[in-house]
Amino acid sequence: MLREDVTDAIRGAVFEELASVGFARMSIEGIARRAGVGKTAVYRRWKSKLHLVLDLVAAVASQGMPAPATGSLYGDVRAVLELAAYALRHPVASQVIPDLLVEAARNPEISDAIKAALLDQQQGVAAVVVRAAVERGELPEGSDPDRALDLIVGPLYWRLAVVRGALPKGYLDDLAASAVRALKG
Amino acid sequence: MLREDVTDAIRGAVFEELASVGFARMSIEGIARRAGVGKTAVYRRWKSKLHLVLDLVAAVASQGMPAPATGSLYGDVRAVLELAAYALRHPVASQVIPDLLVEAARNPEISDAIKAALLDQQQGVAAVVVRAAVERGELPEGSDPDRALDLIVGPLYWRLAVVRGALPKGYLDDLAASAVRALKG
């Protein structure tokens, strides 16, 4: 039986290594070193660093992402932004997520995994939020959830993950209001 | 005298190599191979792959980015989106830009260079556009250019560079209208 504490140590090391050097530079030797573990222990569990990362991403995907139901479009949008901002301000996640998203452009397997773990989740949330808003009469029939996602998450991702700028107090409120304004019409 | 055609061949190879494998995996051997050039020719010009890329990015930065002046906020926003979409749909640029942006999170020198070549340029354009709109009375006094940039470029970058989805006909028009709606208020 494989020891679970060793498995956990490796998983943790992968996260840290992914955050500090990125997928491209990450090596199994480095992971084992950081985990305080022999290379053997890693290869006994995964075939390559790709499988390691795919496994990790799949674990994240399986958690699922809850769709907000605050009763108003603004409230729902604000909740989505809160969750996204929390993730993108996390020191590890804010390095890992953009890194894997870029890597996904070159590797179809990573692309599929990330898609399932992040994008599909978010698109699902967006679909729920938009549908609720349509039923409430806040948005017109036939509103496009993908466009909604662009308008809601795009500006935040741009600021936090691309420009890597600060997030002034009240900015999420403003962004939510702006997104709602953009969506209606 | 260094031969200019060789220099150009190397520069071109760097772009292609950057697009196909990314900065992290890029090697000087690979660049020389792709350029059909000896390693010597590369080292005679640049100290490392970092200097190579910094030089390239600086060249882009020096070109400058023109600020639109269409006479309306919608027109200006639409023009900015057109330019951004053109770059982000270019097969090479759409790989290189996100790659370097992610690399910038780990390397201060790349960060500075990218900032000067892309972000500062865009922020300058945003500042001009916002000021013009304020003078026209389309936007309230004290509107934040950075927030404007988030709302204008964010959704497009999200769709083209992150999700890597298609760009439906008329989407840029819609995005421009949405951004204007978001900005006013």
Place this chain on the structure above:
DNA sequence: TAACGACGGAACGGTTGCGTTGCGACGTAC
């Protein structure tokens, strides 16, 4: 025509990571 310098190419020793193998130590199951 002679001198110079950049050229491509090949080789250098050194480093890093690959994926594999063999080792003795430890813990658990039977």
Place this chain on the structure above:
DNA sequence: GTACGTCGCAACGCAACCGTTCCGTCGTTA
């Protein structure tokens, strides 16, 4: 108490790339 499997560790041969050096070729300049 014996057998088994995982453990960390060290070493293996192999490959890629590092940055440097030397070579013979070629084009330009004087």
